[in-house]
Amino acid sequence: LSSGSGYTGTCTICNHLNNEHRYETCMAVGCRKKWKVCQAxxxxxxxxxxxxHP
Known part of the structure; x- marks a missing residue:
């Protein structure tokens, strides 16, 4: 298990708490968009x- 992300509220996609998600920056060069991964x-x-960059 990992620690919570610290984000508040609920995810509109899976309805889990945002604190149960991991946020990663896209690995493409120069891209700063975030990936949101539910870990619940x-x-x-x-x-x-x-x-x-899917």
Whole structure:
């Protein structure tokens, strides 16, 4: 288990708390968009990805 992200509110995609998500910056050079990964329930789910670099 990882610690919470510190974000408040609820995810509009999976309805889990935003604190149960991990946020990663896109790995593409120069891109600063965030990927949002739900970690609730033991299975990871992408709730938001970078549409420019899937």
């Amino acid at each position: 329930g033991g299975q990871w789910r992408l709730c938001k990805e970078c549409n420019d």
